[in-house]
Amino acid sequence: MSNGMAILNPQQPRTAAMAERMAEVKGRSLWADARARFLRNKAAMVSVGVLGAVFIFAFFGHLVTPYDNETIDWNVLGKVKELGKPSLANGHYFGYDDSGRDLFARVVQGTQVSLMVGVIGAAIAVIVGTIYGAVAGYIGGRVDSIMMRFVDIAMSVPYMFVLILLLVVFGRSIEMIFVGIGLTAWLDMSRIVRGQTLSIKNKEFIEAAVATGVPSFTIIRRHVVPNLLGVVVVYATLLVPQMILTESFISFLGLGVQEPLTSWGALISEGTSTMNYGTLWQLFFPLAFFVVTIFAFFFIGDGLRDALDPKDR
C-alpha cells in the first residue's frame, strides 16, 4: 500500500510541475469535435454555400434589379410568350410573369417569404417542442402521461384540414400561416425530445445533480437540454424544408400569401398553370430555387447528424 501512496500522493505534483500547471489547458468539447467532422463533410459544406447564396439572393436581390414585384408592364401583357422571355439585355433576368410583372423581383420577394416561413416556423416548433418534451420526459409519471396523451390527441387531428380551416375562417395572412404551422409542427418535436430526455434522465450525471440538490428546472436547462441539442439541431434543419413545403402546398392551393406578395409555392402554382402557353421559365426559376434549397437543407441535416452522432452516442 505504501508504494501505492506515492503515486497517489496529491502533494507530489505540487512541486513537480509547477510551471506547467500555471497555464490552463484548453479542452476540446464535443461541439468542437462535431464542428470538425461537419467541416470535413463535402456535401454538407457545398450545401451551406448554396444556402448562403440563396439567403444573399433573398436579402440583396432587390438591389440588382430596377424593377419591383408589382408594377405591370402593359406593353408585354398578352404577349408574354413573345416579349417576356428572360433577357440580360433589358434587365428582366428571369423574364416576366403572366401578368407582365418582373419575375426576378417576384422570385426575390417569394424567396424571402418562403425562407421566413421555414425558419420562423421551425424555430417556433423547436422551442415549444423542446421545452414541452423535456419537461414531460423529465418530470415523468402522471404529468408525462397527461402531456403526451394531449400530444397524441392533437396529432390525430388532420393538420392540413385545421390549417385550411384557419385560413378560410380568419382570412389569408402570413401571420395565420405561422399560427397554423406553429400549432402543429411542435408535436413531432416534443415526442422526439421526450424520448431522448427519458434516456438522458437515467444517466448518472443527472442523479449526481439530483443528489447534490440542484433544482429540477436547472437540471433540465443545464444537464438535459444541452445533451438534447444534437437531436434538436438535426431535426430543426429537417423541419425547415418541411415548413417550406407546407407553406408552398398551402399557397399552391391558393390559400397562402396574398397578392402582390408571393412565395415559392404561389410562383410554382402560377408557373404550372401557364405551362401550356410555352412560358416555361415562369415555372423553372421558382422551382429551381425551391428544389435547390430543400436539397441543401436535407444535406446539411444529414451532415449534422453524422457530425453530432458519430457512433450512436
Add this chain to the structure above:
Amino acid sequence: MTETILKVDDLKVWFDVKKPGAMPWTRPRKLKAVDGVSFELNAGETLGIVGESGCGKSTLARAVMQMVPIEAGSVVWLGDDLTGLDTRRMRPHRKEMQMIFQDPLASLNPRMTIGQIVAEPLKTHFPGLSAAKVKARVQDVLDTVGILPNLVNRYPHEFSGGQCQRIGIARALIVDPQLIICDEPVSALDVSIQAQVINLLMDLQKETGVALIFIAHDLSVVKHISDRVMVLYLGNVMEIAPAAELYDRPLHPYTEALISAVPIPDPVLERQKQVMLLDLDLPSPLDPPSGCVFRTRCPIAEPGCAQVKPVLADKGREHLVACHLR
C-alpha cells in the same frame, strides 16, 4: 468521539411494479427492494455494504439520500428526520451528504468542463460566492484528488476512467460533506486503478474525517476500507459486524458463502479451499421466500426457517446476525 450522525430505522422502500400491458386500474405488485433495514453510522466511520446485484444496496443508498420514495421507517441525519422532507427543506442537508457513482464517465455531464462539473455543488449551495473564489476552491479540490488543476477547461471524455472517478470525488468533496455515499465506485475500474481510488478515499477520510458508506458486490474490496460491514440479501440485513470480526468469524451462512468465494492470492491455498457454491439464482424480490429470505439457498436451512423471519440478534462484540441457528 463516536457521535452517531446517521440512524436508519426499519427502512422500507417498495416499488410499484405493473405487469406490462396490464390494465391501468389493476393493483401494482410491490417490489420490496429494501425491506426493514436498520443501522447506525458514526462520524468519520466507514460502513461497507455488500450483497449480490439486485439485493437492494443501491436502493438503500438512494433512500438514505431521499432520492427514492420511502414506504416506511425513518432516516435520521444529525438529529433531523429526513423522511418526508420536501425538496426545499431537504436541500440544506444535500450539502452535508454527497454521493459518488459506479460509472465514472456517465456520472459527468459530457457537455460541461470538469471545472463546471466540480463547481456545481458549490454554486448550488453558495450561490453568492464570487467566480474567483469558486475557481480557487475548484482548483484546490482537484489538487487534493490528484488532478492537475490547470485541466479545469477539459471535458470528461478527455480523461481516463480512474481520473473521471477522481473528478467525481472532487465534486463530492467541494462542499465539505460529512458523509459520502460511494455506490460501487470501483467496480467499473481496472484492478490497479481500484486500489488507487480506494487509497485516495482512505486518505481523504483521514484528512477530513468524512464518514463513508461504501457499497460493493465483492467482499474483498470492502474489507480494505471498512470499519464495519453490513451484508444485505434481498433487501434484508443478514449480518453486521466490525470488518475484522466479520471476516474471521462469519456467523451467517450467506456471509460464509460470500467469503469462500473471494479468491485467495496464494495458488496453493486457492486450490485447496472449499468454495461454498450458492446454487440456484437469487429469488425474485417480487416474491421473496417466506420466513428467512435466504432459506431457498441456505445449506443448513431447517423447516422452521420457512415459518418465522429471523431478526438481527446481538452476538456480542458488536456482531449482529439474522439467523435462527447461529
